[in-house]
Amino acid sequence: EAGVTQSPTHLIKTRGQQVTLRCSPISGHTSVYWYQQALGLGLQFLLWYDEGEERNRGNFPPRFSGRQFPNYSSELNVNALELEDSALYLCASSYGRGNTEAFFGQGTRLTVV
Amino acid sequence: AQSVTQPDIHITVSEGASLELRCNYSYGATPYLFWYVQSPGQGLQLLLKYFSGDTLVQGIKGFEAEFKRSQSSFNLRKPSVHWSDAAEYFCAVGLMDSSYKLIFGSGTRLLVRP
Numbered sequence: 001e002a003g004v005t006q007s008p009t010h011l012i013k014t015r016g017q018q019v020t021l022r023c024s025p026i027s028g029h030t031s032v033y034w035y036q037q038a039l040g041l042g043l044q045f046l047l048w049y050d051e052g053e054e055r056n057r058g059n060f061p062p063r064f065s066g067r068q069f070p071n072y073s074s075e076l077n078v079n080a081l082e083l084e085d086s087a088l089y090l091c092a093s094s095y096g097r098g099n100t101e102a103f104f105g106q107g108t109r110l111t112v113v
Numbered sequence: 114a115q116s117v118t119q120p121d122i123h124i125t126v127s128e129g130a131s132l133e134l135r136c137n138y139s140y141g142a143t144p145y146l147f148w149y150v151q152s153p154g155q156g157l158q159l160l161l162k163y164f165s166g167d168t169l170v171q172g173i174k175g176f177e178a179e180f181k182r183s184q185s186s187f188n189l190r191k192p193s194v195h196w197s198d199a200a201e202y203f204c205a206v207g208l209m210d211s212s213y214k215l216i217f218g219s220g221t222r223l224l225v226r227p
Contacts, residue, residue, distance in 0.1 A: 031213070042217060042219045045215065045216075048214060088154075090156055092215075101145075105156050106155055
């Protein structure tokens with residue numbers, strides 16, 4: 001069974017640009033979570049999608065947004081990139097709402113220059 | 114507020130020695146507790162979890178953890194460390210409020226001496 005897959009694995013963007021990261025959850029999982037792992041800041045909760053709806057978001061500005069598609073895959077969009085957005089972005093999925101046992105993908109390493 | 118504390122930033126052990134990584138949490142309700150491992154540049158792999166029942170839980174790769182409610186702790190242990198265990202280890206609390214998110218500790222980096 002395939003795990004959580006994320007694409008791309010690495011990318012480099014210029015300050016002010018926009019970026020889209022993609023995540024495919026484990027088959028049968030309906031919840032997708034996004035986390036940011038920035039150097040020195042640890043793992044920070046970004047967004048939670050379940051059944052196509054945004055259910056919760058962390059303490060991040062509105063330029064961080066996303067969506068979940070009918071097949072439960074998800075996109076994370078970041079507009080007006082800033083240097084401090086450089087981080088590893090991790091996607092996780094879980095089976096249904098109320099199940100906090102999350103399985104993580106390998107992450108997308110974003111570098112903003 | 115919910116929080117997870119991993120007091121050791123780095124730990125170095127010799128290969129074959131035993132290991133204990135500490136984790137303390139602050140959460141008003143019965144916690145769901147997890148340990149994840151992250152190799153350099155990689156995602157997180159779930160080692161083990163505690164939801165309820167037996168307070169000593171077994172995980173993958175020979176790891177175990179013990180939930181102690183009185184101490185608000187969930188320490189990770191392994192009787193004999195292998196060089197391949199060198200990685201960063203994260204303890205997390207799973208919230209059962211409307212967010213269902215994970216709150217992570219800051220991580221402990223394990224170095225293994227040959």
